[in-house]
Amino acid sequence: MNSFSPNMLKTFEACPVKYYFKYVQKISMPQKSSFFEKGKKIHALANYYLRGDNINKLETVLNEEEQNVWQSLKNNEFFKKTYIASEYNLSCKIGNYWIGGRLDALMKDENNYYILDYKTGSIPKNPEYDYQTMVYLLCAAKMYGNKLKFVYIDLKNNQNCTIDFTPEKEKEYEKILIEICDKITNAQLPEEIEHYKICEFCEYNKICL
Numbered sequence: 001m002n003s004f005s006p007n008m009l010k011t012f013e014a015c016p017v018k019y020y021f022k023y024v025q026k027i028s029m030p031q032k033s034s035f036f037e038k039g040k041k042i043h044a045l046a047n048y049y050l051r052g053d054n055i056n057k058l059e060t061v062l063n064e065e066e067q068n069v070w071q072s073l074k075n076n077e078f079f080k081k082t083y084i085a086s087e088y089n090l091s092c093k094i095g096n097y098w099i100g101g102r103l104d105a106l107m108k109d110e111n112n113y114y115i116l117d118y119k120t121g122s123i124p125k126n127p128e129y130d131y132q133t134m135v136y137l138l139c140a141a142k143m144y145g146n147k148l149k150f151v152y153i154d155l156k157n158n159q160n161c162t163i164d165f166t167p168e169k170e171k172e173y174e175k176i177l178i179e180i181c182d183k184i185t186n187a188q189l190p191e192e193i194e195h196y197k198i199c200e201f202c203e204y205n206k207i208c209l
């Protein structure tokens, strides 16, 4: 049975051919690592910190910009809530499909559980219906119930974007996700590949004819 992550769903929506290269043929292409470096460092540090590891030495390798981002995360009201888990793998079944992914962190207070997602770049344009939001909320709801919020922590602008989970949303999200999973399962590659503006920035463009 197929299992889908938010990245798989986003990739298919952006370009089914790219999905085919990446997840069917399992071809991985090199990407510029500097683009991801700051985000990776902050995510790793946040995980060690929340687990209670000593991070004094690790903090000293951050440059000034990374220090500011890290301080802003440490001072974030949601990051300070009660810790449950970080880098946390969750999955669940909807219809005939398994969906799942890895949460940056799960926190709680007396009222709610909070799925945290730290963004050093930009947050999604339509966060309520982003595949990551929908997949993580559905998976966490199966484990922790409906008193659940998704929080994008926007470290670039030092602000939060909070999305509430409701029984109505549960049904709506399931419907949307089953639809895209059905599309992927039944997809056929086009005989001729059309190229668009996004192809310029695609890591597969050299092998995509």
Ligand code: SF4
Residues within 6 Å of the ligand: 015, 016, 017, 018, 021, 193, 194, 195, 196, 198, 199, 200, 202, 203, 204, 205, 208
């Ligand atoms: S080069 Fe264009 S068509 Fe080919 S995989 Fe990338 S985005 Fe898709």
